[in-house]
Amino acid sequence: MHYYSLNHQSPNVSFREAVIAGLAPDKGLYFPSEICTIPQEIIKHPDQFSDADIAFKVIRPYVGNDIPDDVLHRIVEETTNFPVPLVPVNEQMWSLELFHGPTLAFKDTGARFMSRCLGYFAREQSEKVTVLAATSGDTGGAVADGFYDVEGINVVILYPSGKVSAVQEKQLTTHGKNIYALEVQGSFDDCQYMVKQAFADAELTRKMFLTSANSINVARWLPQQFYYLLAWKQWPLKDQPPVIAVPSGNFGNICAGLMAHVSGMPVAHFIAACNANDVVPEYMHTGQYAAKTAVSTLSNAMDIGNPSNFIRILEIFQNKFEALKEKITAYSISDAETVQAMQNAYRNDHYLCDPHGAVGYLALQRYLLEHPAQKGYFIETAHPVKFIETVEQALEFRPELPGPVAEIMKKEKHSVVTEASYDALRAFLMGMR
Ligand SMILES: *Cc1c(COP(=O)(O)O)cnc(C)c1O
Numbered sequence: 001m002h003y004y005s006l007n008h009q010s011p012n013v014s015f016r017e018a019v020i021a022g023l024a025p026d027k028g029l030y031f032p033s034e035i036c037t038i039p040q041e042i043i044k045h046p047d048q049f050s051d052a053d054i055a056f057k058v059i060r061p062y063v064g065n066d067i068p069d070d071v072l073h074r075i076v077e078e079t080t081n082f083p084v085p086l087v088p089v090n091e092q093m094w095s096l097e098l099f100h101g102p103t104l105a106f107k108d109t110g111a112r113f114m115s116r117c118l119g120y121f122a123r124e125q126s127e128k129v130t131v132l133a134a135t136s137g138d139t140g141g142a143v144a145d146g147f148y149d150v151e152g153i154n155v156v157i158l159y160p161s162g163k164v165s166a167v168q169e170k171q172l173t174t175h176g177k178n179i180y181a182l183e184v185q186g187s188f189d190d191c192q193y194m195v196k197q198a199f200a201d202a203e204l205t206r207k208m209f210l211t212s213a214n215s216i217n218v219a220r221w222l223p224q225q226f227y228y229l230l231a232w233k234q235w236p237l238k239d240q241p242p243v244i245a246v247p248s249g250n251f252g253n254i255c256a257g258l259m260a261h262v263s264g265m266p267v268a269h270f271i272a273a274c275n276a277n278d279v280v281p282e283y284m285h286t287g288q289y290a291a292k293t294a295v296s297t298l299s300n301a302m303d304i305g306n307p308s309n310f311i312r313i314l315e316i317f318q319n320k321f322e323a324l325k326e327k328i329t330a331y332s333i334s335d336a337e338t339v340q341a342m343q344n345a346y347r348n349d350h351y352l353c354d355p356h357g358a359v360g361y362l363a364l365q366r367y368l369l370e371h372p373a374q375k376g377y378f379i380e381t382a383h384p385v386k387f388i389e390t391v392e393q394a395l396e397f398r399p400e401l402p403g404p405v406a407e408i409m410k411k412e413k414h415s416v417v418t419e420a421s422y423d424a425l426r427a428f429l430m431g432m433r
Helices: 015-021 040-044 051-066 069-079 107-122 138-147 166-173 188-200 202-207 218-234 252-262 279-286 310-316 321-327 335-349 355-370 384-395 403-409 422-432
Strands: 003-005 030-032 086-088 093-097 129-134 153-160 179-185 209-212 243-247 269-274 328-332 376-380 416-419
Touching: 003 015, 015 051, 015 107, 015 209, 015 218, 030 218, 040 051, 051 069, 051 107, 051 218, 069 107, 069 218, 093 355, 107 129, 107 138, 107 153, 107 218, 129 138, 129 188, 138 153, 138 166, 138 179, 153 166, 153 188, 153 422, 166 179, 166 384, 166 403, 179 188, 179 422, 188 202, 188 209, 188 422, 202 209, 202 422, 218 252, 243 252, 243 355, 252 269, 252 310, 269 279, 269 355, 269 376, 279 310, 279 328, 321 328, 328 355, 335 355, 335 384, 355 376, 355 384, 416 422
Parallel strands: 093 376, 129 153, 129 209, 153 179, 179 416, 243 269, 243 376, 269 328
Antiparallel strands: 003 030, 086 093
8 A cells, every 4th residue: 555646746655654744745635546445344244343443444454564553453442432423313314423522523533543643653753743734623623632742743723813613712722732823814725825835845844844634634534434434333224325414624524435435335425515615516516626715604614715635536536527426416505504404403303503514414404305215414523512602693592511611611722823924834833943
């Protein structure tokens, strides 16, 4: 197994090299040389395996010899040590709740796996490793939690000022120690652009060991297959594979689901559930991919105008538009519809959705209306209290904060306010050394 750059202008690398580098030198995303078949017994009898064993079998071939079996098993145990329940919502729909991890968002799975892999690799490294991450909301908290106090690693998180929720902001600005939060006066796309500039800065990367923790990193992207398999383990209708609706922003999550599927996991159809940022729904309509400027919505973790993982989806389908269209339907859901979906889910199904989950809920509902014989699940990507203001406005009551969140809300925020320019980021990084 090796990894190649999707820009095809860089040498092939091992898993270890791909994890440490994040992005290839030609700025392409890494992609595995083989898509591995999931062992038949896992598909046929998933209930005979522990969650960690399933995860281990899925990821083992992608890691190659870079991490020994016993260490890798420990890593996947720590990655799967919180529940991912598949909860019935109504007769046709389930919710895969991925918010039971330490920061109450699905990104915990990828962030935990990656931080532990990088922590293992950093031990062989004489220099400190600096992890750079742009976040539209949830990445920051998950990365901060995953890397907090990991020896040999500093973390610098860039987030758009005023565009993340109060809980999210606390989750990325209250750790201290090796975690630094830059509050950027701009959009998420600005943050992502600044990070990309840093990686392209030859002088900077000569002086410091930089890596990325965004969903482009293979160690964040690939382990996201785990919970799709764990959902399959719980899926009650093994002879009728599910339709899966994934609230999508950078398209890392749905891309992992597609990997699990092309590796052998049965799925009837995928729904890319987008908010007003409709680059992919437009693409599915026209066949032309045109990046846009991101617009702010209630589901802010999906406010992305140029989804970086989409190119991996094209690679999975070998750039065959028709094949892609057969497997994926994309919907764009407005803020007004999102609020209505939260209300409908609560009133009709007694299910409390966060705004991202609500986009998934409505997209799945739309698809199932046209395909009434099918059943499926949507992914609930964040706990509703992470977006408590929106939930309160939509439903006219305030859900209670779980204990750990109530604690973090009491902590003091520490951020460095930064203008949205690469020079400002560069100056900060140079000052850290
Ligand atoms: C990051 C995030 C998304 C989008 O996931 P992608 O993998 O970027 O498509 C959706 N919902 C929540 C709550 C998120 O944090």
